[in-house]
Amino acid sequence: MRRSKITGMGSYVPPRVVANIDLEKLMDTSDEWITQRTGIKTRHWASDDVGNSDLGLEASNIAIENAGIKKEDIDMIIYATISGDYDFPGTGCFLQAKMELPDIPIFDIKQQCTGFIYALSMADMYVRQGDFKNILIVGAELQSKALDKSTKGRDISVLFGDGAGAVVVSATDINDEKNDPYIYSTHLHTNGQFADKLCCPAPGTALGPERMSQTLIDKGLHFPVMHGKVVFVHAVKKMTETICECLSANNLKMEDIDMFFFHQANMRINDAVGEKLEIPAEKIFNTVQKYGNTTAATIPLGMHDAMKEGKLKEGMLVATAAFGGGFTWGSAIFRL
Numbered sequence: 061m062r063r064s065k066i067t068g069m070g071s072y073v074p075p076r077v078v079a080n081i082d083l084e085k086l087m088d089t090s091d092e093w094i095t096q097r098t099g100i101k102t103r104h105w106a107s108d109d110v111g112n113s114d115l116g117l118e119a120s121n122i123a124i125e126n127a128g129i130k131k132e133d134i135d136m137i138i139y140a141t142i143s144g145d146y147d148f149p150g151t152g153c154f155l156q157a158k159m160e161l162p163d164i165p166i167f168d169i170k171q172q173c174t175g176f177i178y179a180l181s182m183a184d185m186y187v188r189q190g191d192f193k194n195i196l197i198v199g200a201e202l203q204s205k206a207l208d209k210s211t212k213g214r215d216i217s218v219l220f221g222d223g224a225g226a227v228v229v230s231a232t233d234i235n236d237e238k239n240d241p242y243i244y245s246t247h248l249h250t251n252g253q254f255a256d257k258l259c260c261p262a263p264g265t266a267l268g269p270e271r272m273s274q275t276l277i278d279k280g281l282h283f284p285v286m287h288g289k290v291v292f293v294h295a296v297k298k299m300t301e302t303i304c305e306c307l308s309a310n311n312l313k314m315e316d317i318d319m320f321f322f323h324q325a326n327m328r329i330n331d332a333v334g335e336k337l338e339i340p341a342e343k344i345f346n347t348v349q350k351y352g353n354t355t356a357a358t359i360p361l362g363m364h365d366a367m368k369e370g371k372l373k374e375g376m377l378v379a380t381a382a383f384g385g386g387f388t389w390g391s392a393i394f395r396l
């Protein structure tokens with residue numbers, strides 16, 4: 061039976077580490093407030109001369125090497141980001157040029173913090189359908205250039221960081237459904253009624269005569285807007301629900317899963333999900349303390365870290381869930 065499996069992982073974070081106390085110099089905040097409310101201690105910020113696709117390239121090269129293939133074996137790229145190099149074309153085009161891989165199809169997708177799960181679902185479908193053998197998924201974010209780093213933007217700017225994660229999804233023939241490595245299923249959701257609860261209005265065509273103007277800048281509409289408490293409540297509820305949905309679709313129990321990778325927005329969100337689902341803490345891999353929220357990069361970045369630490373190994377059954385702006389949410393289960 062033709063299925064898809066994850067054959068390689070890679071990640072990259074820019075070298076500059078920004079601690080909570082560094083943010084105290086930019087805005088009225090404190091290490092104590094950030095740590096208590098979110099669990100975040102540090103995040104990485106890229107330098108001025110680095111763009112999103114530079115981060116994506118570093119992660120992609122590692123993932124391709126880790127998959128044991130040549131870059132020429134990649135037959136599609138799916139690039140998940142909300143902080144791309146240019147407004148258009150998609151950042152995947154810039155990555156493709158840097159990788160010197162002409163002619164293969166590229167998608168950019170904008171599903172916020174759920175971007176990786178959506179990309180995984182698309183890659184799985186394209187591989188299963190038969191025409192594609194090795195699809196590169198990249199989740200990369202350069203949020204530090206998109207944040208209001210004054211006190212006005214402190215509720216959001218302390219949360220986000222820069223980084224990239226990549227995986228290679230390859231075709232596989234499975235004979236043993238219980239033990240062979242493959243993607244079991246993916247589950248995707250959106251509720252656009254909450255689109256304005258976590259968004260960045262400008263540049264955009266819904267706001268008047270010009271998609272970008274001094275008026276929009278003066279109103280601060282080029283910075284993200286977030287209703288933190290609404291996001292928090294829905295993130296806990298929807299990530300919990302979608303993990304249950306994913307287990308049920310595969311006739312699995314919580315204890316069958318070896319490792320859980322949740323989106324990393326706030327340690328309190330993940331603690332609440334873990335408690336509701338009664339998951340032992342050692343099965344949940346968190347990175348929010350050191351990277352903050354890296355949006356679409358979060359899950360592949362975390363998985364690669366766990367692999368490097370020896371906590372994520374071949375043969376393990378993995379569940380992953382994410383929640384983000386849109387609102388979007390989703391989950392996946394796969395054996396590595």
Ligand code: COA
Nearest residue numbers: 089090093097173214215218288289291292325326383384
């Ligand atoms: N430093 C210091 N004070 C801050 C601050 C900061 N960085 N950001 C906000 N505050 C202040 C506010 O101005 C407000 O002050 P006021 O009470 O005097 O008006 C107060 O802190 C808000 O505190 P509280 O209501 O207790 O915040 P919270 O417990 O809701 O925590 C978040 C705020 C953002 C940490 C929390 O709502 C959250 O994590 N939400 C989910 C965010 C998320 O996951 N986003 C991404 C989803 S993919």
